[in-house]
Amino acid sequence: MSASVAERPTTDGTENEPTKTGPEAVREGAFGNARSLSCRECGTEVELGPHYACPECFGPLEVAYDFPAITREEIEAGPRNIWRYKALLPVPADIEQSPNTEPGFTRLLKADNLGRELGIANLWVKDDSTNPTNSFKDRVVACALSAATELHAKVFACPSTGNLANAVAAAGARAGIKTVVFIPSNLEKPKQVNSAVYTDSLVAVDGNYDDVNKLAQEIAAEEEGWAFVNVNVRPFYAEGSKTLGYEIAEQLGWRLPDQVVIPVASGSQLTKVHKAFQELIKLGLVEEKPYRIFGAQATGCSPVATAYKAGVDAIRPVKPDTIAKSLAIGNPADGIYVLDICRETGGAVEDVTDEEVREGILLLARSEGVFTETAGGTTVACTRKLVEAGLLDTSLETVIINTGMGLKTLDAVSDLVGPAATIAPSYDAFAATGLSS
């Protein structure tokens, strides 16, 4: 690849800026079976590289492939992480040789207790909280890291307020690439520490997340050789979320579920799970069948749910105000595609209050022993609301995705739970609590 540029219609009003990586040639097979970057809107195909917007219509680019024939057995013989699906990702065939965090193949838990609570007969939880840095972001970052490496990027970077920062800093450390992570300077100390342990290039920016994001775009345009995972290598990055869909199908015994409930921030994850299901059908790896996809948002940042409920196509940006900070994207880039998919498949987009988010966290912890962050609480609570509204069919096999872990958002529930009793260290004191058989 020669030095290349891309333009992007930013959603936040900043100027479009070209971005570039180094001038070195890209090796044969660098992106596996990926053929090109293809515009979601007009279908224009451009060369694989650090581009993220269509040169014709400014639509978002996503990776297009020429898939070879592939069997279940070939996939099952692969490693117990996302690279078992490497033939379906924009990564080289020798990806396992490059140091990475080896994310994925997380638990798919049969959730009979939660199912009983929600009135769903056949419920599963796909638990991505057990990824290397405890969120699904390890999947997308692993794909972005591969692209950054193949494009000879010198710096691996992101703007973030949490999970993404952790995942980028950890993956960069392991890969031995210079990593620069940008965060708002008012971020809580524990969240800073959780990224700063991995990198000495954490940069605090005086401003909110939008300011940090704009700065990242500026830097991507100015600096040679920077790969911002969620800016100029975003098409590669986003493909990592497909592995959630692949794993759900494989772990169900190569079968698609009837219904899936997925949290919506930018909306990328939901669209990629759908893409994964479609690919599996096309490749003959699962039987074609109808399935419904549902989106989950927090009411304090629910532009997609609002549009869904209003029956409109346009998504009106909002200023987020919710405890579900990992979902707090007020102007979601893939929101319109989420609407399309949920409508086409017969799903819906729901939203819940912060109070319901907290209840959702506790419900999942107490029924299934899974401590989720606020995003997961949102998904559980939306599932309950979808059942109550009759939008989710309780007789159908349903999977909900837990994208992150509770220790990262401990404050959300710390006032709700605590000791049932505080006692002196004696059996008599214990017996007096009423907790003895």
Added chain:
Amino acid sequence: MSASVAERPTTDGTENEPTKTGPEAVREGAFGNARSLSCRECGTEVELGPHYACPECFGPLEVAYDFPAITREEIEAGPRNIWRYKALLPVPADIEQSPNTEPGFTRLLKADNLGRELGIANLWVKDDSTNPTNSFKDRVVACALSAATELHAKVFACPSTGNLANAVAAAGARAGIKTVVFIPSNLEKPKQVNSAVYTDSLVAVDGNYDDVNKLAQEIAAEEEGWAFVNVNVRPFYAEGSKTLGYEIAEQLGWRLPDQVVIPVASGSQLTKVHKAFQELIKLGLVEEKPYRIFGAQATGCSPVATAYKAGVDAIRPVKPDTIAKSLAIGNPADGIYVLDICRETGGAVEDVTDEEVREGILLLARSEGVFTETAGGTTVACTRKLVEAGLLDTSLETVIINTGMGLKTLDAVSDLVGPAATIAPSYDAFAATGLSS
């Protein structure tokens, strides 16, 4: 099984007390291929049940088996969690049908960056921080839960200050069994929350961990049907740590490593990894070869390292004073067996200061993108010290075990790391930091 009692020579000076579970019969095959409980000291065998001390000599009981022939292929065809080794554990053949947290089969990471830092040519990190509640305790608790279920226990309980409490509360919630977790009342609020999310029967005890532990023994003696994971079902519980050894060997391609470095609290984990290696050799699943096992302690609680270095067999209890709280057992029950194993295999037991523990945490995070808790920092730092002392052979294949995750002990490093710069949200401000290429 009829109602049964067991006596235990407690290590903390409390009276021996009998413990009991319910009177119901135990089903055929409840403990898989386990034959009996066998005394480590005198070899006396007793019936499988809630016993933990030899009726003859008060020595510790451990599970003995009549193993069937088993092949690598049979194991590899099993689930991607510890139950792939169910034939080698005291659990029933249908264990996967019982709701449990499905722990294990965590990453074995090739750690070339850390290897370069430590001067070890061929280094691996077995990363148990990605277990369901983010520590190796999920393994042992899953085995204890099976025993509790098969013994018809009504309550699943433990005394703990951290990782064990999380694992017990989560596993109990998922299994739908009443769970009571005892903690010191002065435990930090975040650690309380991390257990209280799963259970409404968290009991705070005014006293230190020793007081809590004594109370647990009293309750186990008084109450019918309580299974305390680390008291009356301890022999079953402890077997779960064998899976760490099995996984290391399988993930290396059915080969034992040359050297393993393991943190030592009670010492149980180290003895069980050794037991696992011996079983794999006896079953013909790996080739017999010499290997060295090393123990790692924090200097502020290093009774085993002290005995090792003094060349004595007796372990003198200490009062713990270290940031490595998950290793802070002053009178380790399996300490003498750790000494035996480390001496017999040509290993050693080392200890490091709290400052070195902190450095170990950062070294692992920055070299491999793995954020460990203080126990892991201890192991990394001890490995470095063992290299410097010439006790660890840097030319041999070496595995270090990371038993838990850094978010649980954030305070240990929160003063050491932070932003490299705090800037205004502009490219010029960024360029002035010197972080641009």
